[in-house]
Amino acid sequence: MREATKTTTAAKANQSVNHSVSDKHAIRMPCLDISTNVNLDAVDTDPLFSDLTQAVSRIVGVSENLVMILIKGSVGLTFGGTKEAAAFAEIASMADINTNIKRQLISTIGSILETKLCIPKTRFVLKVFNITSSSNSKL
Template sequence: MPCLDISTNVKLDGINNIDSVFSELTKVVAAILGKPETFVMVLIKGSVALTFGGNKEPAAFAEIVSMGGIDSQVKRKLISSIGTTLQDKLSISPTRFILKVHDTTMFRNKSKL
């Protein structure tokens, strides 16, 4: 079950259709990871005290956790697609967005060693 957790300094109460942000991010994650949308969880925390590059212009930090299906090509697609969605929906430049990726199967496999 993939989980995308986003923290941003953007005020979400000023976003007209926040449901469309959740919907778009859910679709993006599901499509790239090859998982059903019904298994994708998306959390967005707005108005977070966050600076990037020493200023408070719109920025976001996100983490995605998934069991399997994440390689370097998938990481690039996730970064690009989530970044584009954040730019289109929340006016966050892709250059002011960081994504941390966790594949939980890596941790499970290491524990068997």
């Protein structure tokens, strides 16, 4: 009986450790998806990807190799009734993105888009998704 209890306790401890490790890696994988009406064909996007990756990594507190960035140009998009340069972005992360982090992301990403793509900060919108592990379905 005593041996069975030890085995059950050890199994529960292993499940707990495995769960924590997988959650730790899942938490550290933010994805930034940007759509803009700016034509990117003549733009060297490598510096843009690099700056965005570094910014998200620093602000959210994750390693750069765990940050995903998607950028779509020439998207049909209007803002304020005009087709002037604008961008819509979404960031999804299992990390807790609080109000302070949201403000930093909006400011920093907005500055990068303004510098690299000439999109005014006033024509940039960021939508934040906080994904919790309890809402994820297992495959």
